[in-house]
Amino acid sequence: xxxxxxxxxxxxxxxxxxxxxxxxxxxxxxxxxxxxxxxxxxxxxxxxxxxxxxxxxxxxxxxxxxxxxxxxxxxxxxxxxxxxxxxxxxxxxxxxxxxxxxxxxxxxxxxxxxxxxxxxxxxxxxxxxxxxxxxxxxxxxxxxxxxxxxxxxxxxxxxxxxxxxxxxxxxxxxxxxxxxxxxxxxxxxxxxxxxxxxxxxxxxxxxxxxxxxxxxxxxxxx
Ligand code: ATP
Ligand code: MG
Numbered sequence: 726x727x728x729x730x731x732x733x734x735x736x737x738x739x740x741x742x743x744x745x746x747x748x749x750x751x752x753x754x755x756x757x758x759x760x761x762x763x764x765x766x767x768x769x770x771x772x773x774x775x776x777x778x779x780x781x782x783x784x785x786x787x788x789x790x791x792x793x794x795x796x797x798x799x800x801x802x803x804x805x806x807x808x809x810x811x812x813x814x815x816x817x818x819x820x821x822x823x824x825x826x827x828x829x830x831x832x833x834x835x836x837x838x839x840x841x842x843x844x845x846x847x848x849x850x851x852x853x854x855x856x857x858x859x860x861x862x863x864x865x866x867x868x869x870x871x872x873x874x875x876x877x878x879x880x881x882x883x884x885x886x887x888x889x890x891x892x893x894x895x896x897x898x899x900x901x902x903x904x905x906x907x908x909x910x911x912x913x914x915x916x917x918x919x920x921x922x923x924x925x926x927x928x929x930x931x932x933x934x935x936x937x938x939x940x941x942x943x944x945x946x947x
Contacts, residue, residue, distance in 0.1 A: 728755035728915050729776075729883060734785030734942075736775055745771050746782065747941025751934065755790075756913040758906075760926035763936030769919045770813060772942055773885045776917070777810050789883065809881030811889045815872035822860035823852065826871050830879040846874035849904045851897065866892040870901070877908060884909070884916045890925060902928045 729752065736746040745768045753759055761769050774780045776787060778795065786796040789807075817826050827846045831839045847853045850870035863871065869892045876884060890898045906929055909916055920926055926933055937945040 726755055727752045728757070728790055729753040730786075730788040731776070732786050732788075734775065734782050734787075736771065736780060736782040736785075736942075738771075744941050746775065747943065749785075749942045749944075751944065753915055753917070756910070756915055757932065758909055758916040758918060758930050760930035760933040761917060761919045761936065762921070762923070762926060762933060764938040765921075767936040767938050767940070768942040769936060770887050772936075773810070773812070773887050773917060773919060776883075777808055777885055807882035808885060809876040809879065809883070810885040810887075811869075811873050811876045812885075812887045813891070815869065817863075817868055817871055817875075823847070823856035823863070823871055824860065827874045827878050829875055842878050845908075846878050849877065849901065849908060850874045851900060866894070866897070869893065873901075873905075877905075877914075880912045881914060884914050886916065887919045888921065889918075890920070890922070898925070899928075905929065 731752070732750045734746050734749045735744050737744045749772075761772065763769055771780065775782055782795075782797075784797060787794045818829065821829070824843050824847070828839050828843045831842055834842065844853070847856055850873055852867065852870055852874075855867065869889065873886075873889050876886075890901070893901065902925065908914070909929075916929075918926070918930055934944045936942055
């Protein structure tokens with residue numbers, strides 16, 4: 726059953742450009758994990774940023790669960806959309822420790838539930854021990870893992886992930902991929918997953934969209 730429906734989306738960063746996304750339409754089912762691949766600069770991040778509500782397209786509509794989230798004139802707050810995101814330029818809150826970064830979006834939960842969710846997420850990103858010992862001293866890859874945990878913690882209905890493993894070594898990545906897949910399945914989270922690594926896509930995604938360079942974001946069978 727269609728969960729996310731995108732129709733006739735057109736976007737450019739400025740009026741003089743040809744559109745980065747040009748009249749793009751596609752649909753994704755509830756709980757589906759879809760890979761998005763394509764050359765650098767083809768528009769993958771731009772597409773996720775639009776779905777997240779961070780960019781305003783000049784035309785098109787986005788429906789989630791048959792509710793209009795965005796059309797040419799109307800917007801719904803990102804939080805109401807239930808969208809979680811891990812972007813290439815993720816940033817943590819520097820004054821918060823690891824657990825509080827992960828718990829940031831969980832203010833509506835009871836304290837005990839929040840603690841439990843934080844714990845689950847620390848396990849997912851394999852940082853339980855480290856976060857106890859060094860809650861503020863994080864490498865690039867550790868920060869990336871915390872950003873992933875923070876995005877997943879509120880169990881969003883849609884998760885947008887843009888190269889979430891780019892700073893992780895192969896061993897860690899393989900472990901986290903497995904755990905991530907289980908969490909997505911268990912919580913029935915619909916996921917758009919951008920990666921340059923075909924192994925990531927094959928390990929996690931059920932379907933794959935490829936954006937050809939200079940195609941206006943349109944999918945091909947490359
Ligand atoms: P990568 O694989 O390198 O992350 P991508 O597929 O995610 O690439 P985007 O970041 O979506 O590509 O960029 C698509 C196009 O939009 C590129 O040509 C890029 O130069 C342009 N672009 C991206 N961000 C901006 C911006 N803020 N202003 C103007 N042009 C931009
Ligand atoms: Mg990108």
